[in-house]
Amino acid sequence: MSTCQRVARPIARSMRQDRVALSFARTFSRSAARKEEVTTTTTNTPPASQVPPPSSTAADVTKEAPASQPKLTPDTATQYWEEIRLFKKGTPPVGSRRRRVAMQTSENVPFEQMPYQCFQEARRVLQEDRKEKLQALSSEIAKVKRLEATPADQVPGGEAKKNMRLRSMKKWVEELKILADINDPIVKRKFEDGLGDMDKPIYRHLAESKWRGYPFRLITQRIEQLKIVPDVLPKFEPTVDVQMFFRQRKTTPGEIIDSRISEKPPSLKVQVFNPGERLVSVVVMDSDVPNAETDSFERRCHYLAANVPISPNSSSLPLSKVNKDTQLVVPWLPAFAQKGAPYHRMSIWILEQKPGQTLDLAKLKELYSGRDGFSLKSFKDKFTLSPVGFNIFRSVWDEGTADVMERWNLPGADVEFKHARVYSLKPEKKARGWEAKRQKPKYKSLWKYTKRIRGMPRR
Amino acid sequence: MSTSSLRSLFSGLSLSTTTPLSSTACQRISSTLVRSPTAAAIALTPLQRRSFSFTSPAPAKADKSSKKKRKKGKGDEPDPRIQNLKVSNPRKVPAPLRFARNRALRHWTIHRAWLLFQRKEREREEKELARLYQSMHSACEELRQTSGPGTQDEGYLYRVAMEKKGVFKHHNFPIEYARPQVETPAREPWNHGWTR
Numbered sequence: 001m002s003t004c005q006r007v008a009r010p011i012a013r014s015m016r017q018d019r020v021a022l023s024f025a026r027t028f029s030r031s032a033a034r035k036e037e038v039t040t041t042t043t044n045t046p047p048a049s050q051v052p053p054p055s056s057t058a059a060d061v062t063k064e065a066p067a068s069q070p071k072l073t074p075d076t077a078t079q080y081w082e083e084i085r086l087f088k089k090g091t092p093p094v095g096s097r098r099r100r101v102a103m104q105t106s107e108n109v110p111f112e113q114m115p116y117q118c119f120q121e122a123r124r125v126l127q128e129d130r131k132e133k134l135q136a137l138s139s140e141i142a143k144v145k146r147l148e149a150t151p152a153d154q155v156p157g158g159e160a161k162k163n164m165r166l167r168s169m170k171k172w173v174e175e176l177k178i179l180a181d182i183n184d185p186i187v188k189r190k191f192e193d194g195l196g197d198m199d200k201p202i203y204r205h206l207a208e209s210k211w212r213g214y215p216f217r218l219i220t221q222r223i224e225q226l227k228i229v230p231d232v233l234p235k236f237e238p239t240v241d242v243q244m245f246f247r248q249r250k251t252t253p254g255e256i257i258d259s260r261i262s263e264k265p266p267s268l269k270v271q272v273f274n275p276g277e278r279l280v281s282v283v284v285m286d287s288d289v290p291n292a293e294t295d296s297f298e299r300r301c302h303y304l305a306a307n308v309p310i311s312p313n314s315s316s317l318p319l320s321k322v323n324k325d326t327q328l329v330v331p332w333l334p335a336f337a338q339k340g341a342p343y344h345r346m347s348i349w350i351l352e353q354k355p356g357q358t359l360d361l362a363k364l365k366e367l368y369s370g371r372d373g374f375s376l377k378s379f380k381d382k383f384t385l386s387p388v389g390f391n392i393f394r395s396v397w398d399e400g401t402a403d404v405m406e407r408w409n410l411p412g413a414d415v416e417f418k419h420a421r422v423y424s425l426k427p428e429k430k431a432r433g434w435e436a437k438r439q440k441p442k443y444k445s446l447w448k449y450t451k452r453i454r455g456m457p458r459r
Numbered sequence: 460m461s462t463s464s465l466r467s468l469f470s471g472l473s474l475s476t477t478t479p480l481s482s483t484a485c486q487r488i489s490s491t492l493v494r495s496p497t498a499a500a501i502a503l504t505p506l507q508r509r510s511f512s513f514t515s516p517a518p519a520k521a522d523k524s525s526k527k528k529r530k531k532g533k534g535d536e537p538d539p540r541i542q543n544l545k546v547s548n549p550r551k552v553p554a555p556l557r558f559a560r561n562r563a564l565r566h567w568t569i570h571r572a573w574l575l576f577q578r579k580e581r582e583r584e585e586k587e588l589a590r591l592y593q594s595m596h597s598a599c600e601e602l603r604q605t606s607g608p609g610t611q612d613e614g615y616l617y618r619v620a621m622e623k624k625g626v627f628k629h630h631n632f633p634i635e636y637a638r639p640q641v642e643t644p645a646r647e648p649w650n651h652g653w654t655r
Contacts, residue, residue, distance in 0.1 A: 111561060119565045122572030129575055183571045185564045 076104060112186065126183045133180040140176060144169050177201045198312035199275065208273040211241045222253045222392055226345055232287050232299075232376050233387060241271040242350055242389040256343065257335070257393045260400035263407075265303060265332040267318035270310050270350055270389055277311040279358060281351045281385060282319065285374055286335065288344040290417055301374035302346065304330035306359040310350075329364045330371065334404050335395040340417035343394045350389030351380060359383055431456060 077083050077093045078101050086093050093100065109115070112123065147166060152159040181187050181202040188206075190196050196203030219238055223229055229236055244251050244266045251257065251266070270280070284303035291298050305322045306329055322328050337344045353359065367382075368374060380387060405413040430436075435450040443450065452458065558566060599617060607615035627634045634655070 111564070114561070114565065116565060118569055122569040125572040125576060126568065183568075183575065185568045188567065189560075189564060 076100060078104070111189070129183065130180050133176055137173065137176040137180060140169060140173050144173065174201060178205045198271075198315075201275070204273050204275070204312055207241075207271060211271070211273075215241060219253050219390060223390065226254060226392060226394075228287075228345070228347060228390070228392065231345075232285070232347060233380070234377065236387055236390065238388065238390045240273065240350060240389040241269075242348065242391040243269040243271075244348060244391045244393065245269070246393075251393055253392050255393050256396055257346075258400060259334065259336055259395055259398055259404045262346070262393065262395060263334040263404050265319035266348075266393075267316070267320070268348070268350075268391070269315050270317050271315045272310060272312055272388075275312060277309055278355065279307045279353045280310050280388075281306040281353060281359065281383075282308060282317065282322075283349040283351065283376060283379065284319075284332075284346060285349070285376060286344050286346050288337075288342065289372075290338065290341045292417070298372065299374050299376075300333075301330050301368055301371045302333045302335065304328075304364065304368055306361065306364060307353070326361070329361060330368055333371065334408055335393070336401050336405055336410060337395050337397050338412055338415050338417060339397045339401075341397065343396045346393050346395060348391045348393075349376060349387055351385035352388045353383070353385055357384075429455075 072082055072085055072089070074086055074091050074093045077086055078097055083093050083097070095103075114120075144166065147155070147162065147169070150162075152162050155162040155165075178201055181200075182205075187196070187202055191203055191206045196206065198204055198207065216238065219242075223236065223238075244253075245268070246257060246261050246266045247264070265284075268282070272278070282303065282305045283301065286300045286302055287297070289298045289300045303319060305319070305327045307327050308317060308322060310317065319332065335344060335346045368379070376387075379385070402413045405411075431453050433454045435453045438446050438450045439453075556563075556566065599620065602620055603614050603617040605616060606613040607619075623637075626632055627637060
């Protein structure tokens with residue numbers, strides 16, 4: 001078989017399948033009734049019997065359409081009502097309506113069988129490479145097992161050398177797992193669509209590299225700019241992706257949030273990039289509570305939850321929906337800033353607990369239900385937690401803050417902070433200059449020109 | 460700006476024309492010139508170009524072309540300065556590829572396969588070179604350890620093999636290659652007494 005034939009084979013195969021040759025190929029500009037016909041023909045298997053007669057009115061068809069189409073799928077919805085329902089369901093239709101119609105009426109040649117010669121050659125090269133990688137992977141795993149089975153005194157270098165070799169071999173195994181799949185266009189497509197299974201190393205790798213691109217740099221810059229690192233923790237480097245949503249709207253790190261919006265706790269999306277389920281603690285703290293007596297700023301805990309399970313595939317963490325009995329320690333207190341005070345940094349921390357470690361809620365409640373004077377560092381050190389994720393928003397006094405404070409019985413809405421007047425320590429000086437010297441009646445003729453005296457307000 | 464001076468200008472411009480432009484055409488052009496200098500510049504350029512390329516332009520033809528130009532106005536051709544800039548500064552970054560999803564994915568696939576192929580070729584070449592170097596090294600080692608022909612002691616063959624006699628002759632390597640090419644100048648920058 002020549003190369004040309006070999007390449008054209010997949011399309012020939014797909015042509016041979018007795019699929020319905022749709023007569024309604026150009027449905028883009030047709031009326032609603034025509035479109036209805038198209039959807040019914042594509043979804044039902046025996047098409048000829050179910051096609052409504054061409055004389056049927058649009059109203060007729062829309063009445064019977066829901067019955068004939070039980071499944072609402074975002075890939076095939078072409079009707080207004082279908083799209084609206086899908087939007088309401090939270091699974092918006094994919095692409096444009098035009099595209100969806102075109103997808104249904106075209107030959108659905110699978111992507112990997114597209115009859116382009118260079119593409120097919122490229123796929124062959126990549127598949128050969130993948131086969132090699134998989135072989136290398138299996139042999140490497142066998143090597144690891146063999147090394148694990150040998151006792152340490154028979155390995156040259158002893159226990160330490162054996163452990164080091166095992167570590168590096170396992171690292172190489174992980175790398176090979178990623179390398180086997182990194183060149184697959186299907187994997188890339190799935191990841192771009194957000195359908196990747198985060199339990200697989202390749203998708204985790206892709207997600208992490210995407211996060212390291214811009215969001216990680218942004219969050220590290222916010223940590224630096226807003227002085228989180230010396231103020232809250234002595235050192236910190238985020239390793240998991242934390243996204244924050246107020247009322248389903250994603251907020252950028254460091255955004256100033258209206259106090260009415262931040263009255264309800266945000267929901268978080270915590271994407272971890274290493275496998276396995278782990279328990280985390282979530283802390284929301286305000287590190288800028290002004291204290292007029294000591295003329296300084298204090299910290300306050302706005303939210304604390306512990307023992308929250310997080311895994312690569314279950315990343316959603318709505319703060320309002322944590323278990324009240326087993327997870328919640330300190331309930332949400334809305335962010336508020338009194339009038340005149342500088343912005344409050346509300347930082348959200350994800351602290352990973354040790355594997356198998358569950359925190360004692362009663363003890364936590366006893367320690368932290370006071371909220372004021374919360375120290376993240378002491379919390380972290382006391383329970384041997386490691387901070388992994390971070391996000392931040394800020395709050396300032398705005399027109400809704402007084403209402404929010406009243407609703408939550410928070411005192412201090414009538415207080416306004418002002419800077420204390422600082423008087424100059426320099427002694428007073430006599431007015432100097434040409435004008436100051438000519439203020440006496442002797443120079444009455446010059447008074448017109450001696451109004452501007454240095455250091456005095458204009459008369 | 461008078462008509463006579465314009466006429467002299469045009470007679471200078473049309474180098475290869477046998478007959479001067481008809482007076483009507485000149486007058487028309489002069490009227491455009493009086494109205495707006497920019498339009499005049501545009502009206503001038505086609506005439507100029509034509510006069511160089513055409514061997515015997517009929518006056519009626521020139522008349523027609525100028526008429527067309529005037530009708531079209533000044534917006535139909537970009538500024539010659541911009542054109543000149545574009546020609547002299549080609550953009551450094553090529554225009555981005557604008558592909559639909561599947562096409563982009565196919566492109567990506569081919570690109571990845573090409574990168575993979577290149578990497579494999581490179582590794583293969585490196586491996587081959589390393590193998591050659593290693594075999595040469597082991598051959599030299601073997602020479603160093605054998606005691607030479609006849610009564611020669613151990614290492615004689617190696618010493619002979621390492622001799623560079625005749626390597627830098629005429630038509631062989633240039634003598635400059637006997638020294639490593641370095642980034643900083645030597646302490647003695649130029650040996651004036653050197654002869655081949």
